[in-house]
Amino acid sequence: MTWCEVPGWLIGNEAIANYGCRMFGGLAVTLQLVAISVSLGAAMALLLALVRLYGGKVASTLVGGYTTFFRGTPLLCQLYLVYYGAGQFRPFLTDIGLWTLFRDAFFCAAFTFTLNTAAYQAEIFRGAIQSVGRGQWEAARALGLHWRGILRHIILPQAAMVALRPLGNELVIMVKSSAVASLVTIFDLMGTTRLAFARSFDLTVYLFAAVLYLCIVEVIRRTWDVAERRLTRHLQAG
């Protein structure tokens, strides 16, 4: 017996014992998918936020349109648009050598989730950067710092504190939303659970998946509490 069969054996449920290993494998896929898209999305979002704030009128409007689109439409619809829509552009995608990527469901999901979370995170970063007082810019410029230095050493560290909590929420939302990946043939936690239910007709597998999702969310929440205490330790009394 391997470790992943233990939970099902412990609660004496045959379906969970049989599909436990697949479901833990699915959990790993979910975590990969979320880790890839949230981290790539964060890098993209920072760029988008800076363009939105300091990039001039045209670029700023374009970024605004981008965020409005991705925040105003369902993730499921975006995923279908990319996953099914890419097939229509096959000759073009083959020409530029990207078809092998877009043929893969995992890539399509990671791609869509990245674009989606980048839009949400861009708004978080924008709000956080704007929350840093004007005086900070002026004082830094008076000290002769270059604008890149000001951003890196003065503005972003202070913005990070404000952005931390909403970023944690966004991470939790992505863990939950990533379940729609199961609808485009990906065997993430949700996908493996659907498979287990379709074969066993035992509703307990869904409840087991629910416990696993709640565990991930709880771990993120606790980690974030620790990170927040650390980032704000200079503001705490004593």
Next chain:
Amino acid sequence: MDSYLTLLSFGDRGWGDELASGALVTIALALATLPFGLALGLVVALLKRSSSAALRAVGTVYTTVFRGLPELLTLYIVYFGLQLGMQHAWKTLGFSGNLEMPAFVAGMIALGLVLAAFSSEVWVGALNAIPKGQREGAYALGLTRGLAFRLVVMPQLLRVALPGLGNNWMVLLKETSLISVIALPDLMYWTGRANIVTKEPFLFFGAACLIYLVFSLISSAGLQALERRTNRGVAHNAGAGR
């Protein structure tokens, strides 16, 4: 280009009327879920502020669970769970045959449970924002607890809670798209059908995205107007630039 317009047109050869009927189902589902979810959310919020530790625990566990679960999973659990439960009850009562769970009701319950968890947080915040003196003053005037809540707390509550609840609405509107997986003929469902028949995924999913986007934009404009209206009696808020 012409053929695209034909595909999106109303009538036998186009999918416009199907998409429109799907969009109506989407809106109907969101509107039907809203009062149920908000009312349940208020109840959960009152539980979380209750003086009894047991009731507070119930409220906290409720929000932790339904805020932490993927909406898709909640939907499956509600849909299949109710289905099995109903069939079990049906057999126990001595009837034969199968009882089907209507997808619309399952969707309404699942989305309502999730909305209740998220909106309860907004309600708690709003309840905390109303000074205790308001309630004490109402009691001093001889109002009962129920009347004080309805006539004094509630009107102020709505104004404070509106931005948060508006956010909840925008999220709900997008979450309705998940209902297509249990075969409710909503916008997403008809878009999927059109894609299978016409092999024009980019056109149809693009159109669906734009329809959702229009709903979102209309909602956010409507909410802004509503916020201005609820704030009209509050001088310093009405003037604040938004």
